[in-house]
Amino acid sequence: MPIVFERIGNVGKITLNRPAKFNAFNREMALQMQEVLDECARAQDIRAVYITGNGKAFCAGQDLAEVTDPKGPGMNRILSEHYNPIVSKIKWLEKPVVAAVNGVAAGAGANIALCCDIVVAAQSASFIQAFSGIGLIPDSGGTFMLPRLVGWQKASALMLLGDKVPAAEAERMGMIYKVFDDESFATSSWQLAERLSAMPTKALGMTKLALRWSFAHTFKEQLENEDKLQQRAAATADFKEGVAAFLEKRTPNFTGE
Structure with missing residues (x-):
């Protein structure tokens, strides 16, 4: 299977699984990725999502053999039916990814990685906006996300030149959250997902929504958006539990409700 999906506790673990192709996407893999993201959205017991790759790579992007196949889906369908739905589902998922x-x-x-809510990397990992090397433009939301993460000049240079960015440099420039050494990476990154899965899920989902709204609204409008979302958050069972736990000086037991 090109995507391996597991439910571990309250975490939905998605593993990109074409290691011989450095986990490059083809149509089968892209459609299956969308299916498991939909399952993560539907399942109430899944409260966080963890995406990683099998083998040496996280993901090499598009399988170019499919692009050049005259019987393949073609570039238009690859974007409209593969990548755009994947990154949209991740961004709109009301759970942390x-x-x-x-x-x-x-x-x-x-760019699939960069559209996730928290991006961590192994010390030996790297990021490449590889599009210009084959005469394409960055897609999968890259032209939206990267300038907002690292600034216009840095994003422009990385996309035009296609420079390889080591994980430590990606962390330094604010492209990603944190780097773990290779030996502790699997454990440390998984602990993040487990930690998120025990937090107040609805509030985290609304935090994602507030951040998305902030790109398109004025400060005044964003204050109004925060007010609306805060009223919704204050009506959740997890808010009541969080306040009670604080007053009782104990660890809260959030349920995602």
């Missing part, structure tokens, strides 16, 4: 970048993340693979 961790990208655990275990190796190289190139092209669409890099």
